[in-house]
Amino acid sequence: MVVPSVIPFRSRKTRAHGIPIIDLSLDRSQLSQQIVKASEEYGFFKVVNHGVSEDIISRTERQGSEFFSKPLLEKQGAGPAAPFGYGCKNIGFNGDKGELEYILLEANPQSISETTKSISSDFSRTVNDYVQAVKNLACEILDLVAEGLLVQDKSIFSKLIRDVNSDSCFRINNYPPISTIDSSVPNLFDEQYSCNVKPTRIGFGEHSDPQILTILRSNDVGGLEICSRDGSWIPIPPDSNQFFVFVGDALQALTNGRLVSVRHRVLANSVKPRMSMMYFGAPPLNASLSPVPQMISSQNPRLYRHFTWGEYKKAAYSSRLADHRLNLFKNQL
Ligand SMILES: C=C1C[C@]23C[C@@]1(O)CC[C@H]2[C@@]12CC[C@H](O)[C@@](C)(C(=O)O1)[C@H]2[C@@H]3C(=O)O
Numbered sequence: 001m002v003v004p005s006v007i008p009f010r011s012r013k014t015r016a017h018g019i020p021i022i023d024l025s026l027d028r029s030q031l032s033q034q035i036v037k038a039s040e041e042y043g044f045f046k047v048v049n050h051g052v053s054e055d056i057i058s059r060t061e062r063q064g065s066e067f068f069s070k071p072l073l074e075k076q077g078a079g080p081a082a083p084f085g086y087g088c089k090n091i092g093f094n095g096d097k098g099e100l101e102y103i104l105l106e107a108n109p110q111s112i113s114e115t116t117k118s119i120s121s122d123f124s125r126t127v128n129d130y131v132q133a134v135k136n137l138a139c140e141i142l143d144l145v146a147e148g149l150l151v152q153d154k155s156i157f158s159k160l161i162r163d164v165n166s167d168s169c170f171r172i173n174n175y176p177p178i179s180t181i182d183s184s185v186p187n188l189f190d191e192q193y194s195c196n197v198k199p200t201r202i203g204f205g206e207h208s209d210p211q212i213l214t215i216l217r218s219n220d221v222g223g224l225e226i227c228s229r230d231g232s233w234i235p236i237p238p239d240s241n242q243f244f245v246f247v248g249d250a251l252q253a254l255t256n257g258r259l260v261s262v263r264h265r266v267l268a269n270s271v272k273p274r275m276s277m278m279y280f281g282a283p284p285l286n287a288s289l290s291p292v293p294q295m296i297s298s299q300n301p302r303l304y305r306h307f308t309w310g311e312y313k314k315a316a317y318s319s320r321l322a323d324h325r326l327n328l329f330k331n332q333l
C-alpha cells in the first residue's frame with residue numbers, strides 16, 4: 001500500500017490572513033505601484049476586474065470536468081505526463097507525489113491540439129482560447145510590473161512570454177474529495193488538544209513556480225495556501241470569478257530579488273473536488289535571466305550569476321518539488 005504524505009490538520013503555523021487584491025480597473029500609475037508592492041511583500045495577489053470573459057472561463061472548467069470524469073484509460077490517451085500529458089499522483093520525475101490527477105500541456109496551439117487529439121477538438125479549441133486570454137492578462141500585469149519598477153522598456157518582461165518560442169505551459173489539476181481517499185489513512189492524536197484529528201492530505205506539495213508569472217483560477221473549493229515571509233501558511237479562500245497571480249523564480253531573478261517568488265501548496269481536504277487551472281508564463285529556452293540593469297546598484301549587488309531559462313528549467317526538472325532551486329544560481333560574492 002502506498003502511504004500518502006500527511007501533516008497534522010491543526011498546524012500551529014496556519015492562520016487566516018488578508019492578501020492583496022488588485023483592481024485592474026484602477027488607473028495605471030496606482031495599479032503599477034500596488035502590483036509591485038504586492039509582489040515585493042507576498043509574491044502573490046488576487047486580481048479583480050480582469051476582463052477575461054466568464055464564458056471562456058466556464059467553458060474551460062466544463063471541458064476540464066468532462067475530461068477528468070472519463071475512464072482512466074481514456075485519460076491516459078493524452079499520454080503519460082513526461083512532462084506533458086495526463087498524470088495521476090506522480091509529480092515530476094523525482095519521486096514527488098500528491099493527491100491529484102492533472103493534464104499538463106505546452107501553451108502553444110500546435111502542441112495543445114497534438115497532445116489533446118485523443119480528447120476532443122472542443123477541448124483543444126477551448127483550452128487554446130483560455131490560454132490566449134490568460135496570456136494577455138499575464139502580459140498586461142507584467143507591463144504594469146515594469147512600469148512600477150520604473151524600467152525603461154515597459155515590455156521587457158511581457159515580450160519574453162509573447163515570444164513565439166516562449167516555453168509557457170498550462171495545467172489543469174483535479175483534487176478528489178476527501179470522502180473517496182479517506183479510509184486508507186488512520187486519524188492522528190493531537191498532543192496539544194488531546195484528541196484525534198484528521199490528518200491532512202498534501203494535494204500538491206510546497207514549492208515555488210520556476211517560471212516568470214503564474215495565473216491561477218480554481219472552482220469554489222479551497223485548499224491553496226501561500227507561505228508568508230515569517231514562514232506561516234496563509235489559507236487562500238477560493239474565488240471562482242477572479243484570478244490569483246504568483247511571482248515565479250524567473251521574475252525573482254530578472255528583478256535581482258526585488259520581487260519574490262512565493263512558496264505555496266495545496267491541501268486536499270475538501271468534501272468536494274477542487275479543480276484549478278494554471279497558466280505558467282515562461283521565456284524561450286535560450287532567453288537570459290540576467291537581472292534588468294536598473295535593478296542593480298552598489299546597494300543592490302547582483303544576486304545571481306548569468307543563466308538561461310533552459311539551464312534553469314533543466315535544474316528544476318532535476319530537483320524535488322520543495323527544493324529552493326534559485327539558490328543553485330546565486331552569485332559567489
Ligand atoms: C517535481 C517537479 C514537478 C515540476 C518539475 C519539478 O522537478 C520541480 C518543479 C515542478 C513544477 C511546479 C510548477 C508547475 O506546476 C510545473 C509544471 C513546473 O514547471 O515546475 C511543475 C513541474 C511538473 O509538474 O512537471
Ligand SMILES: O=C(O)CCC(=O)C(=O)O
Nearest residue numbers: 171173204224266276278
Ligand atoms: O492546484 C493548485 O491550486 C495549485 C497547483 C500548483 O501550485 C502548481 O500546479 O504549480
Ligand SMILES: [Fe+2]
Nearest residue numbers: 207208209264
Ligand atoms: Fe505552483
